[in-house]
Amino acid sequence: MNMIDVEDISIGMSLPMLVLPPISRHTLAVYCGASGDHNPIHVDIDFAKEFGLDDVIAHGMLVMSYLGRMLTSWAPPKMLKSFESRFLKMTHVGDIITVKGKVVNKLLVNNKWVIDLDLEARDQSGEVKLSGNASIVLI
Amino acid sequence: MSENKDFRDELVGYKSPTFEVEVEKGRLRQFCHAIGESASIYNNEVEAKRAGYRSIPVPPTFLFCLEMERDDPYDWFKELSIPLGNILHGEQSFKYHDIVCVGDRIRFSGEVVDAYDKKGGALHFIVHRNFVFFDTGVLAAEFDRTIVVQSRE
Numbered sequence: 001m002n003m004i005d006v007e008d009i010s011i012g013m014s015l016p017m018l019v020l021p022p023i024s025r026h027t028l029a030v031y032c033g034a035s036g037d038h039n040p041i042h043v044d045i046d047f048a049k050e051f052g053l054d055d056v057i058a059h060g061m062l063v064m065s066y067l068g069r070m071l072t073s074w075a076p077p078k079m080l081k082s083f084e085s086r087f088l089k090m091t092h093v094g095d096i097i098t099v100k101g102k103v104v105n106k107l108l109v110n111n112k113w114v115i116d117l118d119l120e121a122r123d124q125s126g127e128v129k130l131s132g133n134a135s136i137v138l139i
Numbered sequence: 140m141s142e143n144k145d146f147r148d149e150l151v152g153y154k155s156p157t158f159e160v161e162v163e164k165g166r167l168r169q170f171c172h173a174i175g176e177s178a179s180i181y182n183n184e185v186e187a188k189r190a191g192y193r194s195i196p197v198p199p200t201f202l203f204c205l206e207m208e209r210d211d212p213y214d215w216f217k218e219l220s221i222p223l224g225n226i227l228h229g230e231q232s233f234k235y236h237d238i239v240c241v242g243d244r245i246r247f248s249g250e251v252v253d254a255y256d257k258k259g260g261a262l263h264f265i266v267h268r269n270f271v272f273f274d275t276g277v278l279a280a281e282f283d284r285t286i287v288v289q290s291r292e
Contacts, residue, residue, distance in 0.1 A: 020175070027173075034173035036207035039223055051224030060228040061200055065174040068199035073178060077196045077238060084232030 004075055006106075006113045006138055015101035015117070018070045023058050023095050031062045058091035063121050063130050066099045071117070074101070075136045085119070085132035096124040101134075113138040147254045150265055155215040155249040160208050162197060164241045170201055184241070194240040199233060202280055206247045206269055215249075221265070221288055229264060230285035237279050244274040252283070263288040 021027075025043070032043050037059055040047035048056045064085045071080060091097065098121070105116035114137050121130040164184075171181050176198055179186040187195045197205075206212070213223060239245060253266035264287055271280040 031173040034169040035204045036212060037204065038207075038212070041224055047224065061203055061231065062174065064231060065176075065198065065200045069174065069176050069178075072199060076190065077180070077199065078192065080199055080235055082232070082234050083199050084230065086230045087228050090227075 004079075004138065009103055009106055009113075009115055011103055011106055013103045015070055015074045015103075017098060017100045018066060018073075020066055020097045020099070023062075023091060023093055023097065025056070025093055027062070028056060028058060028093070031059055035059065035061065037061065055093055058093075058095070060085070060087040060091070060130070063087075063091050063097055063099075064132070066097060067101070067119050067121060067130065067132060067134075070099045070101055071119075071134055071136075075115075079136040079139055081114075081135045081137050083132070083134040085130045087130055089127055089129050091123065091129050095129075097121050097129065098123075104133075109137075146256070146263060150219060150251045150254040153215070153219060153251040155251075155267065156209065157246060157248050158206065158209045159244065159246045160205050162205065162239060162241050162243045162245065164195065167195060167197060167201065167241060170204060171198065174198070187240075192238065192240055194242050196238045196240050199235075200231075202233065202239065202245075202269075202271055202282060203231065203284070205245070206249070215267075219251075221286070225289050227287045227289070228284065229287040231282070233280060233282040235280045237273075237277065239271070239273075239279050243279075245279060246272045246274070248272065261290050263290065 028042050032038055042056055042059050045056055101117045101119045104118045107114045117134045119132040120128055122128050180190050184195055247269050249267055249269040252268045255264050264285055266283055266285045268283045273279050
């Protein structure tokens with residue numbers, strides 16, 4: 001079980017990053033069914049073309065879920081208090097996503113340690129797809 | 140969605156249909172499989188209980204998915220004449236008050252809390268907020284989905 005100790009957390013430190021396998025059509029199809037987000041723009045190339053795209057695009061929430069994986073493999077889910085993402089660029093089939101996080105603040109609030117994190121997801125060329133942040137409370 | 144003011148008035152305050160769902164283990168397992176989540180607390184009830192949860196906890200973005208379990212997750216898009224192909228997910232934020240676990244019955248209550256334009260009206264932003272309640276009435280979480288609608292001129 002992952003336990004984290006406040007003594008081990010310092011401002012500027014990085015979370016263990018996560019490098020995902022390339023996004024495939026299969027990844028998107030499985031996520032479509034499992035997430036309940038059946039917007040055809042993610043799985044139906046004909047639909048995507050009708051709306052001016054060259055191909056289907058990944059669900060932003062799929063990429064955000066990778067950030068979530070990184071977060072809760074570092075701190076248990078019950079410690080997570082807030083989590084947000086801005087979806088800056090579309091993620092395409094074939095993209096290799098890397099998610100990273102770092103500690104930007106560490107504050108004692110009402111006798112509990114609150115840790116603020118900056119998060120990002122980039123593709124293989126370094127383009128930032130998602131930028132976000134999260135707060136955890138050590139309990 | 141023509142003029143800025145009309146566009147706001149039309150949307151802000153709109154309440155999407157309230158929806159209740161039970162957090163199912165199989166549904167969660169499928170989700171974990173889809174995102175490659177293999178941590179034991181999400182996949183093994185015994186491990187989850189050992190870690191102090193009443194059952195398997197949900198991963199951080201899963202509430203968003205459960206909200207889409209409704210008969211038609213895009214019902215309110217249709218009602219507000221938002222074309223599905225023209226939308227992008229701009230932002231997503233979650234606040235967690237208590238952890239939701241497998242077996243919980245939760246209720247979603249959603250409404251449009253903000254709407255604004257950018258780029259001289261070429262992009263409409265709509266912020267839809269969901270409150271997630273346990274069946275005891277206690278607030279478990281809240282989350283905001285900001286969607287971006289591209290104007291098709």
